[in-house]
Amino acid sequence: MIIHVVQQGDSIFSIANQYQTSIDQIVQVNALDQPEDLVIGQSLVIPTNTYTVQSGDSLYQISQLLGVSQQELANYNNINVNTPLEIGQVLQIPTPERTPITSNAYIEPTGDSVSQTLIQSARARAPFLTYMAPFSYQVNRDGTLIPPPLDNFPAIAAENNTALMLAVTNIEEGQFSEELGRLIVTDENVQNTLLDEVIRIANEVGYQDVHFDFEFLPPDTRENYNQFLRKAKQRLDENNLMLSTALAPKTSGEQTGQWYEAHDYQAHGEIVDFVVLMTYEWGYSYGPPMAVSPIQPVTGVVEYALSVMPAEKILLGQNLYGYDWTLPFEEGGEPAEAVSPNQAIQIARENNQAIEFDEEAQAPFFNYQDDQGNQHVVWFEDARSIQAKFDLIREHGLRGISYWKLGLAFPQNWYMLDQLFDIRKVRL
Secondary structure, three states, X not given: OEEEEOOOOOOHHXXXXXXXXXXXXXXXXXXXXXXXXXXXXXXXXXXXXXXXXXXXXXXXXXXXXXXXXXXXXHHHOOOOOXXXXXXXXXXXXXXXXXXXXXXXXXXXXXXXXXXXXXXXXXXXXXXXXXXXXXXXXXXXXXOOEEOOOOOOHHHHHHHOOOEEEEEEEOEEOOEEOHHHHHHHHHOHHHHHHHHHHHHHHHHHHOEEEEEEEOOOOOHHHHHHHHHHHHHHHHHHHHOOOEEEEEEOOOOOOOOOOOOOOOOOHHHHHHHOOEEEEOOOOOOOOOOOOOOOOOHHHHHHHHHHHHHHOOHHHEEEEEEOOEEEEEEOOOOOOOOOXXXXXXXXXXXXXXXXXXXXXXXXXXXXXXXXXXXXXXXXXXXXXXXXXXXXXXXXXXXXXXXXXXXXXXXXOOHHHHHHHHHHEEEOOOXX
């Protein structure tokens, strides 16, 4: 597998010829809707086990392209690391060792029904998932739960040996509620009803993990939340259910702000079976334009988490989307529009724009002008940006990855996930 960045003059034919693979394979892996009209700067995942040396290539340059060391590439091909390469020479690409990984994806129906797009996405991606988490069961003020529409998600999960995650939130009237959050983590009667409901629903539907995503809790409820989790852990253990939580992206235990203060990384690491780090939304719909999950701040969150909990309890959060901002950005103005990686490529093509890559953020972006003369910037994900996250997971031995959310087209991610990792399956 190689990541090729489209250059001026490239065609799907020349790229397939360069890497000794078929056009059909490249089209399929990347879900190219217009393979005859590639975008300069677009990244393509090339399914191949060989690389043909081009004019100007060096062993070092090729090793960088393939993501392996120069010495490893030389040893794999039984050549001296200092031997000059010949144009047309075919090098074998070392096959990376597949690492066991736990993968989760949230799936969020809107309204009272599940769209065909979400059903198709669940069916297509369930083979690559340990868990699938319908989002979300919303807590009422008496501790009962409002379920999301499930349609045939349980059947799709069962067919693919994928476990279901019961995601519980303090969402009220469409947004996370501070007041409801306080009630949940401080009122024993609400807690008892909630845990009774969770266990009943888990047994009825077939959930294996209970996942609390309580956000914007009052800062003074930090220890209340910890105590609630201890209580929940005991009840869930008695019913053979796992417990996980979603954590705001912190880089220290003293980080201030309502999203962060009630989330105690060390306590969650001690109590729950695993956590999901919400390492995305640096660039968000109402915020200034930037990469959604730039690699440096993501790495900072991981490093802090590793300082207070074991790597085998950490799922790295990863977005499956980007945003299209209208410029100039105005605080409180119109929100940016969410776009899938494939949609972003389409927008760049339609506006005849080359895609650039920010090396510091490890994320692609481009600018364009719409038909009304408005300037835009689009930040999104591609094979290079997701490879950076996969490298982070492998480097630190993390438990795995958790995607927000299914329903947005990013086919490269799933192919690469399958090539680099063995997906754990834990369904009973």
